């Protein structure tokens with residue numbers, strides 16, 4: 426009879442988890458499906474509390490302890506765990522029992538049933554939640570999730586892309602190993618963005634308070650996270666801003682040119698001259714976004730995108746237009762300040778609309 430379950434390497438990253446490790450292992454043993462083939466790989470960064478020593482005491486044929494010297498970092502530890510693993514799936518679980526091993530069974534079951542590339546233990550689908558978090562920590566987590574969704578399309582359909590409790594097919598990680606940049610805490614984001622999983626499912630779980638010891642997630646982790654997401658996005662918001670800046674140059678340049686060639690369009694029909702300059706800059710921005718900022722996201726019809734980009738630019742245009750009128754009727758504030766206000770107010774709208782509404786999907790699959 427063939428086994429009904431997939432086989433699994435359970436990777437446990439540890440740093441100063443000496444009080445948790447033996448309890449975790451016995452919980453794992455209690456909770457894996459009876460006829461499942463599995464191994465446990467503990468990846469410890471030479472913890473000062475001697476977690477690795479304790480883990481070695483608990484060694485048996487199905488446990489491997491990797492003691493890394495001179496390395497530190499949750500994501501790199503997980504990637505090394507994957508490298509040492511030998512089964513079809515890798516299941517990543519924290520050592521501190523915040524990811525209760527009782528959910529392993531269901532995750533394995535769902536992986537076996539669906540053949541998904543990634544199975545996420547999810548706090549934010551029906552049936553999942555977080556126990557014992559302060560309101561602040563919950564807000565941080567939710568905000569971080571929103572940031573990921575804004576910048577990384579692969580996370581948009583996923584309720585909990587920040588989860589540290591997940592299963593992934595070993596093969597898709599190994600095949601994309603050189604593309605991975607295991608930085609900070611959020612290796613799942615890397616996997617979703619860089620390993621191109623075709624099927625991702627979420628299984629609810631309840632994130633529990635830590636059993637012993639303390640969290641390694643601090644202010645540094647949060648700053649690392651922002652950098653991580655920006656890097657994963659290919660620095661797209663900066664590209665977008667740069668194009669916008671060049672667009673302002675085009676706008677003003679064209680306005681000057683018009684004033685030089687057809688002075689009437691500035692003196693008598695300023696609205697027309699200004700509209701031409703604005704449209705020129707919208708076209709310029711659109712072309713650069715197509716060829717550079719969102720080159721990998723040209724999905725669907727280019728004319729639809731072009732039309733939508735006008736909607737996207739509308740707030741900035743409107744403010745510029747209003748400031749033009751105010752200049753024309755002498756109520757003026759400095760046109761450059763008006764321009765700047767238009768840009769500052771228009772930019773976030775333009776960017777978010779472009780990400781979520783125009784270039785929202787990868788063009789290659």
Ligand code: GDD
Pocket residue numbers: 437438439440441442468469470497498499502518519520521523566587588589590610611639640641642
């Ligand atoms: N090897 C190694 N090296 N392990 C580490 C390191 C490191 O530098 N830093 C942390 N770990 C281990 C811890 O020992 C623990 O087993 C696990 O990684 C998670 O670390 P915690 O410090 O407990 O993180 P957390 O509980 O604040 O965050 C967890 O929950 C988040 C969900 O909000 C992690 O699972 C995150 O990945 C997850 O996103």
Ligand code: MN
Pocket residue numbers: 519521523635640
């Ligand atoms: Mn924890």
